[in-house]
Structures are given as structure tokens and as C-alpha cells.
Amino acid sequence: MATLTVALLALGGAAYAHVPDEGTPIAESPDGPATDIELVSTGSGRSVAGAYPPSVITQDPAAAYPAAPPADYTPHNAFAGLLNAVSVSDPSQTAEVFCIDIRTPTGPGLGYENGTWDESTVPNLGQVTYILNNFYPAVPDAPASATTAGDRAAAVQAAIWYFTDGFVLNADSPVRAATAEVIAATQAVGPLDEPQPPAVSITPSSDVAGAGTLAGPFTVITDAASVTLSVPDGYTMYSDAAGSAVLPNPYTTTSGTQVWVGSDTQAVDETVLSARAVVTVQSGQVYLYDGLSPGITEAQSVILADTAELDATAQATAQFVPAASLTVDKTFAGDGAGEQSAVQLVIDCGDGESRVADIPAGVSTTQTFTFEGIPVGATCVVTEPTTGENPAAAVTTDAPQSVAIPEAGATATVTNTVTRRADVPGVLPARPGVLPATGTETPLPLLWGGLAGLLGGALLVTASRFRRHPPVPPHQ
Template identity: 35%
Template sequence: MRLGNFLRWWRAAAGNVRRATVVGLLAGLFALAAPPAAVAEFTEGEASARRGLFTEATLVGLGSGTSVSAFDAPAGFDPLNGYPAGVPAGSTAHPVSWAGTLVIEDPGTGRTGLTYCIDLHTDTMAGVNYVLGEWSEANVPNLGYVEYILQNYFPTTQEPAGAANDAVRAAAVQSAIWFFTDNLILSETSTVRPLTEAIVADTLANGPAAEPELPELEVTPEVIAAPATGEIVGPFQVSGNVPGTLITTGVEVFTDPEGLNQLQDGDEVQPGTELWARSISDEVPQGFVLEHVATVLEGTALIYDGTNPGLDDAQTLVLAQETELVVRAGAQLVPFAAGGLEVVKRVAGSGAGFQGEVVIEVDCLDQDPETDLDQHHELILEAGAGAGDHSWTIGGIPAGSECTVTETATGDNGEVNLVIDPVIEPETVVITEGETRRVTVTDNYARALGALQIAKTIKGSGAGAQGTAVIALDCDDPENAFDQEFTVPAGAVAGTYAQPVVGGIPAGTRCTVTETVLGENDRVELTHVVIEPPSVTITDGATQLVSITDVYSLRNDKPGKPGKGGKPGKGGHHKTA
């Protein structure tokens, strides 16, 4: 599912709760804010009904500060040139209702911290949810100078020491921050201005400072579609440099794709772990979170996490001092209506069990553009699978998907032949929510057959004087149905004697030919024999030929030293294969 669709879908679902009340509250609050201010007539009421799964801080109230009289500098103004002596020509009046610290709270543990605003022209209010972020996500200029201010001024220190109280200190620091981030210049009559000017001068002389390092804990992907029928999705990759404690909301989490090793809330998960999850409820939002308590440094950005219903944007904040907060990372599961598909492969025929590997392809096209979750599955039946039905069940297919089944490898391997083309019934089905559709793929196999013929050739000076020769055929078919003997009668003259063709041998059968009676007698001796080839594998539709060549010599014509009775010495005839 596309990320944009996920977020729209999730926000729509989450926003059903108290949306009308919240939108009305927001409209009233924003109506009070004219002209734009750092805080929109800040209210202690909640801006949303609940926090997001990964919310790391919620804005809950005001800290130290006060209102200030100020101006927006004209276009082209560069704060790095220093604080102007007066208000530059072309500036626009911008009275700010609150300049100072804002209080955030971790919604899970109640830990609190102080922040400043670095996004003057965007509103915020109590109840707005935030996550920790990098400076690049804040899209705010000159944050290195802001970091210097936060390291050296209130509330990290009691500077500027000349301020009458913390409210003035906070206002002076906030005004200096806005000078760098939003080109805000205090009016010449502002009592805070001298303090802000001094902060800016010190910062330009000694800054900028480097971005603070965040504790690293990440889960990818952060959002994934999950079947409402409970099939397992993943993997989710955990990375970072700190472990996290698991918290689940409406899901189960596993360390394996089969769901055999389930984790429980409170279990510690190390970086490098792969996780899988499944939806087990109708909760919105649902997912899992890894939590780690960490010391977060001043200058860390806090970005609106988008979870407040009816609120598209909110002011970006920056942590005012080193604070202990809970770092959260995890994944959100977005359930979708789903069904299943059972694919049955039926193996039949006399060749069943001799076929090769069968490959079935399943392509499911999601017809709903909101989910857009096309699926492809490859099902493999191993070679030699026996006669009968073999089935697979595919779950978690979006309801309404159109699934087409094809057989891309039929198992025709030379040992079997398909009697007819594969029969697929039906070839296309539409998935129904909460149901499992069925498709049957039937293949009827016949054994592929071949044949074998033996031809014996008689040669030599003793040809015609030899005795009876017997040839044995031994095939490795389980029933030994093709084992037999062939006889070449005594006295056969020189020439080639073709034996009857042995047909109907299943392809793939291995047959070996031997000569068990050689035809030697007192008059002749077999001096040379060649069987080529001695063994053959039967192939579909072909007749394999095995040739036997026997060379007979009269014993008194045999060259070499005669042995006893005129026979050759030891090793008196030569046979080769």
C-alpha cells in the first residue's frame, strides 16, 4: 500500500473519535489568533482524543515567559549580520502573545521537559503530539546558533544573569532563537530587547554548535498493511544503538515468520532483530512500539507527529535543556478486509509419481485503489509427488482481489507425458471477505515409453564354428517386466543378428546388456568382445540400440605361445566393454 494512502486511511479511522468536538475546539482557538502568534491563545484543554502509537511528547502547558512586542523583518534580512540597531524599514508588526518555554510531557510515563519554539508562524496548543527528530526534519535555518543558545542560556544555565526573573530570561532566550529562525526583531521599546541583543552578539561570536546526537532506535517499515484475518506480516528490521522494551496495541509480535516464538509486552528487543506481527483486534491505531528511556540533549527537535485529528500542521519545538524522555520506535499495522484462496493440485494417471517439479503461479490484482495490494505467489510441488490432491492455502488476500491461476511448469520431464493440457477450474476467482475460495489444477500423466534393440555381430576366423551365445537384458523397472534373454544359435556365420525390439519400456528406465554364454568351445575361443553401450537409459519415443561385437578365433589359429592342449596361456581371450 502506498504510504500516502496508509496515512490518509489511518487518520480517517483514528479521527472518527470525538472529531466534531476537536475540530470545533481548534476552529475556536485559531480564530482568536490574529495576527499569527507563537502560541494560538494557548489553552490547557486537549487538542485530540488520544496520542499516536509513537508519540514521544505531548505539549501540556506553559513554562516561564511573557508576551513581547516585535516585528517580522523584511524579505532579504540576514540574521547572521547581527542584531539591527533599530527596526529595519519594511518590517511588519508582530505582537507575540507568549515568548518563553513550553512544557512537554511523555504521555506514557509522565516525564516532563521544557522546550522553545523554532517555528514562529505555525500555531500549537495543549494536547499536540510530537516525536523527536533530526534538524533536517525541522526544516528550520540556523539551528547551529540555536544550539549554542540552548547550551549556554536558560534553562540550562541562569543566563542571562541580568534578567529580573525566569520569565524575562525565557522571553529573552526565545526572542533570540526567533531572531535566528524566523527573523523576529523586538521593538526598540521592549524591555527584553537588550538581553536578546546580548545573547545574539555572544552567539554570533562563539557559535554555531553541532547538532546533538539522538539515541538511535528505529523500526522499518513504520507502516504496513495487515490482513484483518490475522495473517503474519513483516519482516520489521530493528536498528539503532539501544535496545527497546516491547509494548503492543491490538497485535501479536514474533521473532519468526511462522509465528512460533511470540514476544510479550515488557520483553527487551535488541538492535539487529527481525520481527513479524499480526493484527488480532479492531483497535485504531494498532501496532507495536519499542521504548527506551534515554537522556535527550538540548537542541533536539520535536516534530509534530500528525496524530491529532483535524490538525494538519503544528509548530516545531526544540528541547530547551537535557531531559530524560522515552524514545519510541515501532510499526503501525493498518488492517484491511481479506479472504483466502486454496489451490489444489491433482496428480492423476498412470504416470503419477514420475512427473518432475510442478510450478503454479497465482496473481491477485487488488481492485481497490485505497489498498492497492497486488500479490504474486509461486507454489511448487516437488518432483515425484504421488497421485492424489496436494493443496496450499494463501491467506491475507485483499477482499475483492481478482486472482488468476496458471501452471508454468507442468512436470513433463521426459518420463511422463500429459494426456491433455492442465485443467484449471476456475482459472480466475474473486476473493470474498472472510472466505476461502478454491481452485483445482488437474494434470493427468501417462508414462513416456521407449524401446531397446540388441544387435550381435559375429566376426573372426572361427565365425560359424562357435557354440550357442546367450545375451541377457536387465532393466531396473520395479517389476523386472523387461528382463529377458536372447539366444544366438550355435554355428551362426559371420554377420549381424538383430534381436527382437523390446518396446513399451518406461522412459528413464536403466537397462544393462551382458553376454552370459559366450559361445566358446573346443574349436573356437572368444578373443575380443565389445558391448556398446553396456547400459542405456530409455528415452521417450526412441529406440535405444546396443551393439555386441564378438570376434572368434580358431584355437589352432590363435597367435602367441600355445598352452596345454593347444590353448592360449593364461588370459587366452580378451574381452572389453
């Protein structure tokens, strides 16, 4: 696949990328699960001569472009221009990139994965992105002072190297005027923001599970029509938390899919869940050497010259650690024990696993629940969202409780104190089948006194009516 001809200066002196006219690939690099693109050839550009500072600097992006390299700068003659790249899964997906680290070598056959500006540690990438959006190849006829595609690409690369490395062209360079034009236009406007990363992600980025259990769920998000998930040999993907539905490896699915990952050996180890999709990648996206080529420990970072449809990947780590158990004893106390309704405990150990204990109504004896596969070192929080309180029984609980999980496992006891409503001051007994009272009980003496008062009042009313309206004697 590789036709880019790059020779590396090695064994003495500074190493940097140099592109002669002909040559052979420097390496055949294997593709890893995170490898997105591979360099394959040179594009538009030309050889240039200049120099860079004797030691690594952070170039002042506002500094005027020197008329010639300062005297103490290190001479550097190399190809300046575009490099062609392809997606590792489909060579028909092509892209063009510029180099952003003049001191570090690169070469054909080397794989790259998408990264962030911070990960690249390259300065002034905001200025570089302005150049990418406003000059060749995104704007084919800019800079205007260059007359060929090769000269425009070389001028853009030289301007990029000025902002990233302090590189300055010789005074007699054929593309010096065009390079100065690009630098001046960029300084007049200022930097742009980092572009949005390729739209493939896995959430969470890592998960810890007890050995012999499943890590997850992991949710894959992308704006692509499909995405392919995979794990290394020795691991399996599942579509459910119980591990009853095995997924193929690799597995092509759509955005929003959840998967769980397990180790076939149930050993203490870790693995990587990878997602790969073809998405729109914005200019300004940084690519970092994937480090997989034998004998090559570093390679120059590159930046996408123009928006392209390319492979993009995301990874999440599934770590399997020693596991232990948590035993939860549910006890009941109080004179109303057994009169409570159903109870539910929820145990959250921070690993995404659902752990629930349900206790039916009417239970008065201790109920024991054991949960296996909890990561050692985790802290489990036991809560009781349903205490069993009802009209007949008031319930208090000593949940929530926090329990640390050591290697030997742990035990927690959650006690509910159940009190009959009859024992609560001011409340009538509430027995099964008997409606609760709506007021307080009335003492018997007061009851008889009230009845006597009512009777006396009735007699007085009758007497009063008699005086106002005496009875009519019967007719003789």
C-alpha cells in the same frame, strides 16, 4: 497536570502564542497512541519585543542580523524561553523544549508526538540544532553576554526564531546583544544534521491482509529494556501466524518480538499497532501537535532543547481488505509420470503469509490446493523449488507463474512433464533397484568382432613364443 498559561488571540487578526504571568490551561487534550509528551509550564525565559516579516518567508540563514526590525515587519511581543514538558505515561520524565514556529499558537495540556524535520516543514533546523548543542540549557553559561538563566533562554529562543521565522528583536531589547552573539556563532559554523530518531520502530510500517486473516508479522525494535505494544479495542495481537496464541493488550515485551494483528469482527477495516518505550531522545528532535484537543486544529511545533529520557512511540498500520482464494492444480504428464520424487510448490502473494503445497513421491494424478484469505488485487507468484527430478526421471515444469487475484478468486495449473531416463538419448534405463549404466550400449556385431580380435591376438602371441623357445624334447 498543566500549569503553562497561554492565551490565544482568536477571531480576527493573526493568532500567536502569548504567555502572561497567570492563567488557566486552554484545553484538556486526550492522549492518543502516538502522543509522547505534553506541555505543562514555562521554564526559564522572559518577555521580549520584536517583529517578524509580514508574510511567511524562508529566512536566509547566512543573512546578517538586522540592527532593528524592518519597517514593514509585524510587531510581536511574547514570552521567549523554555517550555516544560512531561511524558504522558510518566510525568516524572521531564524535558524542556523551544518553539520553532512563531506564527502558530500553542498551549498547556496539548499533546505532542515525535516527528521528522521534513514533517515539521520548518526551515533551518540544522542551525537551530547547532544552537541547542552549544548554548543554554545544554551549555548553562552560554551565551556569555547574558547574565541570568532567564536572559540566556530568551536570547536562545529569539535566535531560534530568527532562523525559523525571520524574527528580529527591537534595538533596545535587553537580550539583543546575547541573541546577536548566538546568531553570529551559529553562522560561523553552519548547520548540524538531523539527530537519529528515538530508538523505537515497527517493521514493516504497514501490512495488508485479507479480511478474516492476520496482518504481520510486525517486528518491534528498540534499545530500551522493554517496550509496550497495544492495539485499539476490537483487535487482538497474537504471537504466531496461526492466531493460536493470544497476547494481552497492552503487551510488554522486548526488542525483536514479532506479533500478528487480527480484527475481532473479521471486517474490512484498518487499525494501528503502537509501540511505546522510554528511550534517550537527542536534542534537536522535533515534536508535532497530535491534533487531539477538541476545537484546536493546529499548534506550534517544538524542538527538544537538551537530551532527555522520554516516552517514544512508533506505529504500524494493519489494513484488512476484501479477500479471495487461489486454487492451484498440480498435474503430471509424460511417460515417466509417477516415477518422480516429492514435489513442493511455494506461493508468495506479497502479504508475508507462508503458503506451501507438498506433493509426495510417486503421484501421477492431479493434486488440488486451495489457499484462502488472499487480499483482492494481490499478485501471487507460484514457484517450484523442488520438482521431483531423480536418477530415474527427468522433470520439466512450467513454474514460475504469476496470478492476479480478483474478487472471484483465481486458479492456476502447474504441470510437470516427467520423462523416464531411458527415453533420454545416450542414457540407459534406470529402473528401481538397477544401477544406472556408466557408458553407452555396444552393438552386438561390434562385440563379437572385438572378441574375435582378442582371440586372434592371443594365438599370435602364443605362436611367437613357441618359435623363440621351442619345446625341449623329453629325455630318452
